[in-house]
Amino acid sequence: xxxxxxxxxxxxxxxxxxxxxxxxxxxxxxxxxxxxxxxxxxxxxxxxxxxxxxxxxxxxxxxxxxxxxxxx
Numbered sequence: 001x002x003x004x005x006x007x008x009x010x011x012x013x014x015x016x017x018x019x020x021x022x023x024x025x026x027x028x029x030x031x032x033x034x035x036x037x038x039x040x041x042x043x044x045x046x047x048x049x050x051x052x053x054x055x056x057x058x059x060x061x062x063x064x065x066x067x068x069x070x071x072x
Contacts, residue, residue, distance in 0.1 A: 012037045014045035 011033045016024070021038075024030045030038070039045035 010037060010049075012039070012045050012049060014039045014042040 013024075013033065016038065021030075024033075039048065
């Protein structure tokens with residue numbers, strides 16, 4: 001997997017099954033995505049992303065930790 005820290009995109013997972021979570025965890029992909037971007041339902045994922053997209057200034061890219069902290 002190729003990871004670009006300055007990339008303006010964030011991967012978000014919604015409703016991953018237990019087997020998928022085990023595989024993502026064992027391959028260290030969860031560390032790249034960030035546990036704060038894993039949601040139990042699609043609705044929660046959409047709400048969170050909508051909040052992040054509309055709560056910061058245009059042209060400013062937040063890292064995943066800062067985006068998650070602003071949601072709380």
